[in-house]
Amino acid sequence: MSAVKIGDELPVNEKKLDDGTNDESCSPMRQYSSVQTLINNIPYITMTVLGTAIFAVSFGGSAWGPATAAAYLAYGAGGALWIMVFVCPYCRYWNSSSCPCGYGLIAAKFREKSSVECFDEKFRKHIPVIVPLWFLPVLAGLPSIIRVFSWPLLVLLVLFAVDAFIILPLVSTKHGCKECPQKNSCPWIAIKSKIAS
Ligand code: SF4
Numbered sequence: 632m633s634a635v636k637i638g639d640e641l642p643v644n645e646k647k648l649d650d651g652t653n654d655e656s657c658s659p660m661r662q663y664s665s666v667q668t669l670i671n672n673i674p675y676i677t678m679t680v681l682g683t684a685i686f687a688v689s690f691g692g693s694a695w696g697p698a699t700a701a702a703y704l705a706y707g708a709g710g711a712l713w714i715m716v717f718v719c720p721y722c723r724y725w726n727s728s729s730c731p732c733g734y735g736l737i738a739a740k741f742r743e744k745s746s747v748e749c750f751d752e753k754f755r756k757h758i759p760v761i762v763p764l765w766f767l768p769v770l771a772g773l774p775s776i777i778r779v780f781s782w783p784l785l786v787l788l789v790l791f792a793v794d795a796f797i798i799l800p801l802v803s804t805k806h807g808c809k810e811c812p813q814k815n816s817c818p819w820i821a822i823k824s825k826i827a828s
């Protein structure tokens with residue numbers, strides 16, 4: 632088999648299903664380099680960092696500031712881990728560099744592959760776990776800025792909204808998800824399209 636260069640589209644997907652046949656449904660597959668994977672993660676990382684800062688500023692001056700900021704940061708990291716544990720094992724990109732964000736490769740280190748046919752069901756069941764990440768910083772920041780106006784908090788809220796509700800959905804739907812052969816059956820596309828509209 633000839634070597635596959637990063638960024639190439641493979642003419643044939645040679646992944647095997649449980650019954651030993653080729654998985655034709657995910658052909659062709661794009662391979663993502665480490666740099667591309669890192670770039671694809673930047674909007675989510677940015678959202679988590681900005682959300683953490685919003686909590687710190689909103690409750691600044693009290694012990695709630697660092698406590699809620701640390702909790703949100705842990706939630707952001709835990710949310711990514713949750714997807715790796717409970718969704719990625721059911722994805723055809725588990726343990727594959729065709730996963731746009733690299734979660735599939737990390738997931739393979741601690742979860743065995745499971746049935747791809749359960750992907751939609753697992754996705755719908757577990758994605759609500761991370762959806763509050765998009766809204767909690769807004770719910771914390773808005774009352775605070777209404778109570779006491781603060782330019783730093785306003786800037787953080789605007790940056791958060793632009794990243795979480797415009798950049799992140801756009802990058803996913805126009806880039807990673809656009810190239811995904813699973814997009815027609817993926818409930819995440821519908822969620823992100825609604826967030827973006
Ligand atoms: S494409 Fe999504 S569900 Fe599939 S392995 Fe990557 S992060 Fe997990």
